[in-house]
Amino acid sequence: xxxxxxxxxxxxxxxxxxxxxxxxxxxxxxxxxxxxxxxxxxxxxxxxxxxxxxxxxxxxxxxxxxxxxxxxxxxxxxxxxxxxxxxxxxxxxxxxxxxxxxxxxxxx
Amino acid sequence: xxxxxxxxxxxxxxxxxxxxxxxxxxxxxxxxxxxxxxxxxxxxxxxxxxxxxxxxxxxxxxxxxxxxxxxxxxxxxxxxxxxxxxxxxxxxxxxxxxxxxxxxxxxxxxxxxxxxxxxxxxxxxxxxxxxxxxxxxxxxxxxxxxxxxxxxxxxxxxxxxxxxxxxxxxxxxxxxxxxxxxxxxxxxxxxxxxxxxxxxxxxxxxxxxxxxxxxxxxxxxxxxxxxxxxxxxxxxxxxxxxxxxxxxxxxxxxxxxxxxxxxxxxxxxxxxxxxxxxxxxxxxxxxxxxxxxxxxxxxxxxxxxxxxxxxxxxxxxxxxxxxxxxxxxxxxxxxxxxxxxxxxxxxxxxxxxxxxxxxxxxxxxxxxxxxxxxxxxxxxxxxxxxxxxxxxxxxxxxxxxxxxxxxxxxxxxxxxxxxxxxxxxxxxxxxxxxxxxxxxxxxxxxxxxxxxxxxxxxxxxxxxxxxxxxxxxxxxxxxxxxxxxxxxxxxxxxxxxxxxxxxxxxxxxxxxxxxxxxxxxxxxxxxxxxxxxxxxxxxxxxxxxxxxxxxxxxxxxxxxxxxxxxxxxxxxxxxxxxxxxxxxxxxxxxxxxxxxxxxxxxxxxxxxxxxxxxxxxxxxxxxxxxxxxxxxxxxxxxxxxxxxxxxxxxxxxxxxxxxxxxxxxxxxxxxxxxxxxxxxxxxxxxxxxxxxxxxxxxxxxxxxxxxxxxxxxxxxxxxxxxxxxxxxxxxxxxxxxxxxxxxxxxxxxxxxxxxxxxxxxxxxxxxxxxxxxxxxxxxxxxxxxxxxxxxxxxxxxxxxxxxxxxxxxxxxxxxxxxxxxxxxxxxxxxxxxxxxxxxxxxxxxxxxxxxxxxxxxxxxxxxx
Numbered sequence: 013x014x015x016x017x018x019x020x021x022x023x024x025x026x027x028x029x030x031x032x033x034x035x036x037x038x039x040x041x042x043x044x045x046x047x048x049x050x051x052x053x054x055x056x057x058x059x060x061x062x063x064x065x066x067x068x069x070x071x072x073x074x075x076x077x078x079x080x081x082x083x084x085x086x087x088x089x090x091x092x093x094x095x096x097x098x099x100x101x102x103x104x105x106x107x108x109x110x111x112x113x114x115x116x117x118x119x120x
Numbered sequence: 121x122x123x124x125x126x127x128x129x130x131x132x133x134x135x136x137x138x139x140x141x142x143x144x145x146x147x148x149x150x151x152x153x154x155x156x157x158x159x160x161x162x163x164x165x166x167x168x169x170x171x172x173x174x175x176x177x178x179x180x181x182x183x184x185x186x187x188x189x190x191x192x193x194x195x196x197x198x199x200x201x202x203x204x205x206x207x208x209x210x211x212x213x214x215x216x217x218x219x220x221x222x223x224x225x226x227x228x229x230x231x232x233x234x235x236x237x238x239x240x241x242x243x244x245x246x247x248x249x250x251x252x253x254x255x256x257x258x259x260x261x262x263x264x265x266x267x268x269x270x271x272x273x274x275x276x277x278x279x280x281x282x283x284x285x286x287x288x289x290x291x292x293x294x295x296x297x298x299x300x301x302x303x304x305x306x307x308x309x310x311x312x313x314x315x316x317x318x319x320x321x322x323x324x325x326x327x328x329x330x331x332x333x334x335x336x337x338x339x340x341x342x343x344x345x346x347x348x349x350x351x352x353x354x355x356x357x358x359x360x361x362x363x364x365x366x367x368x369x370x371x372x373x374x375x376x377x378x379x380x381x382x383x384x385x386x387x388x389x390x391x392x393x394x395x396x397x398x399x400x401x402x403x404x405x406x407x408x409x410x411x412x413x414x415x416x417x418x419x420x421x422x423x424x425x426x427x428x429x430x431x432x433x434x435x436x437x438x439x440x441x442x443x444x445x446x447x448x449x450x451x452x453x454x455x456x457x458x459x460x461x462x463x464x465x466x467x468x469x470x471x472x473x474x475x476x477x478x479x480x481x482x483x484x485x486x487x488x489x490x491x492x493x494x495x496x497x498x499x500x501x502x503x504x505x506x507x508x509x510x511x512x513x514x515x516x517x518x519x520x521x522x523x524x525x526x527x528x529x530x531x532x533x534x535x536x537x538x539x540x541x542x543x544x545x546x547x548x549x550x551x552x553x554x555x556x557x558x559x560x561x562x563x564x565x566x567x568x569x570x571x572x573x574x575x576x577x578x579x580x581x582x583x584x585x586x587x588x589x590x591x592x593x594x595x596x597x598x599x600x601x602x603x604x605x606x607x608x609x610x611x612x613x614x615x616x617x618x619x620x621x622x623x624x625x626x627x628x629x630x631x632x633x634x635x636x637x638x639x640x641x642x643x644x645x646x647x648x649x650x651x652x653x654x655x656x657x658x659x660x661x662x663x664x665x666x667x668x669x670x671x672x673x674x675x676x677x678x679x680x681x682x683x684x685x686x687x688x689x690x691x692x693x694x695x696x697x698x699x700x701x702x703x704x705x706x707x708x709x710x711x712x713x714x715x716x717x718x719x720x721x722x723x724x725x726x727x728x729x730x731x732x733x734x735x736x737x738x739x740x741x742x743x744x745x746x747x748x749x750x751x752x753x754x755x756x757x758x759x760x761x762x763x764x765x766x767x768x769x770x771x772x773x774x775x776x777x778x779x780x781x782x783x784x785x786x787x788x789x790x791x792x793x794x795x796x797x798x799x800x801x802x803x804x805x806x807x808x809x810x811x812x813x814x815x816x817x818x819x820x821x822x823x824x825x826x827x828x829x830x831x832x833x834x835x836x837x838x839x840x841x842x843x844x845x846x847x848x849x850x851x852x853x854x855x856x857x858x859x860x861x862x863x864x865x866x867x868x869x870x871x872x873x874x875x876x877x878x879x880x881x882x883x884x885x886x887x888x889x890x891x892x893x894x895x896x897x898x899x900x901x902x903x904x905x906x907x908x909x910x911x912x913x914x915x916x917x918x919x920x921x922x923x924x925x926x927x928x929x930x931x932x933x934x935x936x937x938x939x940x941x942x943x944x945x946x947x948x949x950x951x952x953x954x955x956x957x958x959x960x961x962x963x964x965x966x967x968x969x970x971x972x973x974x975x976x977x978x979x980x981x982x983x984x
Contacts, residue, residue: 032938034686035693038945047945052649052661052686061945065195069702069945072690076661083690083698085193088663099201 020107020119028114031056036071036080042120046106047071049080049091057091058108058118064101138167141447142228142236144218144389145244146172148181149420149436151200153242156444158208165448168210169236171228174273175215177201182433182565184277188284188305194274218245220392223413240447243390243401243409243418247383247431248272252293255354255365267361267376271302272383280378284309287375291315291364293352295322297467299380303344304468306378313344314372316364318351326463328478330491331498331512338470338496338515383431385422400424405455407443419443426458435459437567462524464517464564470496471517475527477502477510485509488537499541508533508540521603525557553606562607563600568593570607577611584608585622625884626669628662629655633672633883640676647682648673667692668884671770671806675879678922685938694942695929696753697768699746702945703733704753706745707767708760709803712777712795712815713741713823719762726759740774740812741823742767750944754933763928766804770885772875775799775813778822787817789834794864795823798832798871804929805922807875808882808891824848829888830871831855840867844874844900845892853889856897859905873904873912876919 023041031037031050038047038061045061047070059080063070068084075081079088079097087100094105107119141157143150154168162168172178178200186192205212217231221241228236249270251257259265269283270276284290284306292303295317303313321332322339336346347366356363356371363371385400395409396402401418402410403425409416419439421431430436438459445454462475479502480487486503495515501523502510508526513519519541526533526540533540556562558571568591576590584601587608588594594601625633629651636655645651648669652661670687691697696704708723723743727735733747742765748756757764766773777795781787795815802813814825815832825831827848833841839860846855858874861867877900882891892900902908904915936942 030939032685032940034684035938036945037940037943065193066700067702069698071945072698072702074663074666074686074689076663076666079663081663084700086664099195099198 038071058106060104139239141166142238143170143242147246150244151178152440160448160450173217185301189308240415244420245386245422247421291374292378294380302378326474334498473513563593566592574611626665628665648687691768707765708762709765710742711799757930757933764930772802776823780817788836791815791817847889872919876915
């Protein structure tokens with residue numbers, strides 16, 4: 013997981029309702045492609061949108077509380093740390109939260 | 121030996137005790153040497169540093185040809201990834217080349233100006249491709265012309281792959297092992313390949329002329345043009361290669377040229393370090409470099425031992441073992457006496473085994489030959505004084521184990537010499553496992569002997585996976601996996617354990633399918649999350665189990681489940697098949713492969729309107745629209761006005777038919793109508809793995825029913841045969857005859873009963889070609905035809921309920937099920953772009969490369 017070298021900016025991205033439970037959606041945040049996921053427990057995560065292995069769309073992957081599995085070659089990535097559990101390169105993870113107004117924000 | 125302990129970032133007392141082992145070269149030999157040292161407890165004795173010129177961990181170079189053909193992903197060929205080095209405390213300097221070694225001061229100087237002291241040095245610098253001198257190969261500045269490639273490293277392979285996707289014509293120079301692999305790899309990408317080889321026959325290093333000719337036929341059958349006995353005169357092109365010129369003036373057009381004219385040992389570092397070098401770095405039987413240079417060793421392709429240099433992997437393994445025995449003191453008397461060159465490999469899809477002499481040399485040598493060129497089979501043995509001194513097997517390598525043993529040990533041979541080439545009542549392959557010598561090498565990629573496998577089993581590894589983990593056997597190209605399994609079974613006797621998790625329906629819930637179904641039914645679980653909550657350890661979800669559970673629940677509860685879209689794979693969420701660039705393929709239903717001009721017009725209009733990347737007729741007698749953007753899917757379906765063809769699911773896919781009785785003069789039954797009726801009834805039904813059907817109107821089998829999951833064949837007199845468990849994919853299997861019935865209605869009933877039986881008893885992702893042999897067709901017949909277990913009525917009933925609840929998923933296009941169901945997830949990255957086929961080429965539509973850039977809305981415009 014990379015440490016931002018510049019000052020991170022908090023971006024307002026979408027209402028939580030736009031993320032179906034257990035699924036992912038892709039957004040452009042601060043000019044960067046980010047895949048947002050809403051776990052069944054309610055936690056949200058934001059990681060880079062493209063799989064580092066072959067550019068697969070991670071938002072189309074399946075998730076559980078721990079990982080997202082890329083739909084193209086089934087590489088898995090920890091949603092909190094970005095580390096791959098299948099030996100691929102890690103993905104970037106961005107701090108992400110849901111505000112009291114029900115909107116999802118991402119720091120980038 | 122003493123070492124300074126002034127550095128504070130290392131552990132001083134270890135530093136003072138351990139010696140410093142520096143390995144120059146992180147290829148197959150260097151990394152293997154380190155592994156062998158570690159295996160002998162070397163971590164206690166040495167601090168290990170490894171220099172690797174390539175910026176990667178250690179990969180299996182043999183497998184690069186599989187990466188080129190696309191059979192393997194890059195990731196899967198790594199033997200030791202970067203974390204492995206860290207875990208084993210090895211200081212890996214990846215991407216750092218070594219300049220020279222000061223053997224007097226015992227210091228390695230690297231290309232970045234660094235110096236690394238050592239106590240023991242191992243050179244494993246490998247080899248580089250030999251580029252013969254040819255006119256025009258180099259530009260004025262000495263660099264290679266654009267479009268000219270070697271085939272040695274992962275980077276070479278990546279560059280070749282990229283070029284193969286862009287170009288149409290290639291010339292491969294060199295018809296040895298590497299050249300053939302390169303030619304085969306390029307041909308699999310649709311590149312037209314000419315292979316130019318200056319010796320008289322292919323693989324002349326290993327094969328005799330006749331075997332070379334048989335191999336040539338097999339290579340030519342792949343569409344590769346072979347030119348033997350022809351030297352390449354020069355390369356044409358000013359900045360980029362445009363062709364290859366032959367001595368007679370003929371020019372072979374080429375957009376890319378691969379030079380595979382052999383390898384040469386890398387001796388630069390050794391030369392600069394003052395070591396003795398002839399063709400390779402000179403070493404003695406302990407792999408120690410000649411001369412008074414201290415503890416400097418060398419192994420692998422860079423060495424010359426007793427006058428021989430080696431370019432195959434097996435000798436490297438032997439050398440690494442001897443070296444490690446010395447370095448660690450495990451066996452101070454170990455000696456390497458050279459390797460008998462036995463080659464076992466698969467080149468361009470052809471199995472080749474060669475040991476000893478390729479042909480007779482003396483007048484009284486016995487020579488037994490069998491040649492069947494049209495099948496690509498050539499076998500010979502050379503016998504001298506009653507002992508096997510040579511064998512060549514091409515295209516049929518079933519006798520390898522026996523011949524290898526006879527060759528290695530000089531066993532007495534059967535009087536009937538032909539039994540060396542064929543099984544004429546001599547021990548077959550199965551028995552051969554028991555008879556195989558302990559020292560016989562089973563896995564050539566990783567150099568694992570039968571003895572090592574037996575040892576692993578005795579050491580407690582009693583499942584195939586455990587043995588593979590302990591020995592690395594079958595972890596290279598995998599072609600020896602069945603042999604490894606047989607030896608494991610044989611060695612374990614009755615104690616063979618099956619990995620328990622292998623019986624689980626999905627990895628995240630520790631239950632086999634019948635047990636899981638009982639639990640689900642008992643507790644009335646109707647959602648994937650409920651299954652995890654109630655049945656998974658700790659109630660923990662598992663992403664990789666969700667798809668299988670969704671399929672199971674939908675099978676068990678035909679009237680409907682508590683739908684959770686995250687339980688579905690993306691294909692089942694958007695009812696289309698995801699492609700490598702994140703676009704989708706759309707295949708409308710075309711029952712029995714029968715269509716109409718109106719449908720074709722619609723398909724053509726849709727292809728135009730949505731700028732479809734490729735329109736392709738599928739093997740299942742339908743039409744595939746490839747490269748459709750996710751956001752376009754609902755409109756594409758609406759404009760087509762046709763139901764889903766299910767070309768994306770673990771479900772009933774398609775029913776292929778022949779033209780039956782309406783037009784065909786041979787037809788015995790109306791296969792077209794029956795195929796359409798079958799597809800209508802069973803469309804879209806979930807199954808453990810995909811299910812492909814075929815119906816043919818006579819045994820000429822024009823729609824390939826004999827190799828379908830369910831194949832129906834009209835045999836005359838109103839009778840139909842129903843076959844099950846066939847396959848013609850990665851596995852090819854002729855289906856088993858289940859029953860012969862008297863009417864199309866009975867075919868439909870029996871097919872439905874079989875599908876439901878498979879749905880209820882098949883394991884997740886188990887194809888029928890595995891399911892039917894697992895149970896045995898006799899058992900399947902007893903249950904389904906003779907109703908031996910009283911299950912038939914229930915199966916029919918549950919199938920009917922499933923059919924009654926069918927709904928075309930493409931109707932979801934009108935009312936998305938979740939917010940943003942069809943929102944694009946495509947990354948904006950430039951890779952991978954799927955190039956369009958060139959305009960004017962078959963299948964080519966428009967000249968530009970399609971990219972999905974800007975396909976994703978920014979945060980400002982996310983609402984639909």
